[in-house]
Amino acid sequence: MPVPSRTRTILLTGAAGGLGTLMRELLPQYGYELRLLDVRPIEDAPDAIVADLNDTDALREAVRGVDGVLHLAGISLESTFDKILDSNIRGTYHLYEAVREEAAARADGTGPRVVFASSNHAIGYTPRPRVEDGAPLVPVTTPHRPDTYYGLSKSFGEDLAQLAWDKHGIETVSVRIGSCFKEPTDVRMMSVWMSPADGARLFHAALTAEKVGHTVVYGSSANTRLWWDLSSARALGYEPRDDSEAYAEKLLAEHGPLSDDNPAHQYMGGRFVNDPPIWPY
Template identity: 40%
Template sequence: MLNKIVLTGAAGKLGGVLRKPLAEMCRELVTTDIADSVADLSPNETYAQADLSSLDQVMRVMDGADMVVHFGAIGDEAPWDDILQSNIVGAYTVWEAAYRHKVRRVVYASSIHAVGMHPKTDFIDTTARHRPDTYYGLAKCFAEDLASLYWDKRGVESVCMRIYSCEEKPNNARALGTWLSHGDLIRMVTAAIETPTTGFTVVWGVSDNDRVPVDNSRASFLGYRPQDNAETHAPRILAQAAPMDPQNPEDMCHGGPFAVVPLGESGVAMIKARSVGS
């Protein structure tokens, strides 16, 4: 059991999924976000409000940590200045504080949007070149390269998890390939923490879907073995799904809707507006 784990982004949707499982893996869990507080703390969990753009604040919460699970950031496309402070400067402060405090490993919530403009007809592995679809995706590229740099030059290990569509259940045709269940998210983070050595590693954050569009074999040493499969939801989803357009990047690129969202504009808002109008 680890002595101390730090979780950033604890007030977010996926951070909330991870809090209890992480608390069971360590003697002390420190969770942090920009929110004033989070509810239902575990007995060994302490919440510390912090702004990731401030190195001083991140240094305070990182003191004594064995590992950092970094989920704190804007989780959507946003204007450049917002992405710069939260997702890019915030990544630097996490890795720099980890280095200064001799933290062993950063487990990072990267995203498919770092490579979102690759065609879905390309069955890509973890060596595929960066091809971001948004400023949000570009920030994920930066953080992955930062992780590589801090491993090569400073010996800080990292596991960069390129998360696809993490929901309780898949809700559209794209998700039949891209779905990551909450259970498999926990299994992936657990594997990233418990693997004896990782160096700098990239792993696709997807479940064991029949239609999975990426190859995770190069990260098999992590021991991440997803157990859920979106195919069980296929009859319901395909009965309601409209035909896909082979000329539309949204249907044909790994990044899905983010392949067409204008730079700096919310992809989540665009998706919600379509749902309301349908």
């Protein structure tokens, strides 16, 4: 397993969430020292920073001296516009402001790189490609077509990352994550699934690749039923090793194949286009 030539300190926001918990376990294997931040306390991490993304003083201290930021915090399902605005849009803006201020305070003017957890829901209304019929994979240049306020916030985050690079020289890799769970839970997810181990590989590549500017990549494993183009992720040095096809027999027996009569199977966003899961808080 490749490790950085020196220990790198990474701020991990959203460290108490599902994906954050997985990365807390996996990323230290790559030689990272993690500084954790979440709005909720983390039982096994008493030194974690407990703060909201709109606490600008806490964010400024959190980014002080770090080499990179893995930004996973925010609402991860659909919610009201006001809640999405406060957490995902204003919160991400405040994070980038803290990174900009940190860069300005450093002698070389270079701030920490950001790896931004974007989502396939930024292009959720893009029709799923019929790759089984020879259709091409969906490229990262696909225009934003968000399926929810949540997807809209991820479109905003990508655009903010581009502005931060063009205007302030802050590097970002925006990772359009599909579904990162230990196993895929339905047939559709087999096309967008990213194993936790591959997630750690991709985040490591995004944190260490040279001269990324603002790069958009899709985040998934090397799935046989893959819908999108992983070439920009591979260009960072990402080498996915897992494939959801190992779960195909079980999932097809439970759920049957994808159906064009089901709106959740017609678009990249799945059920977010017609029956989005709602943030419970």
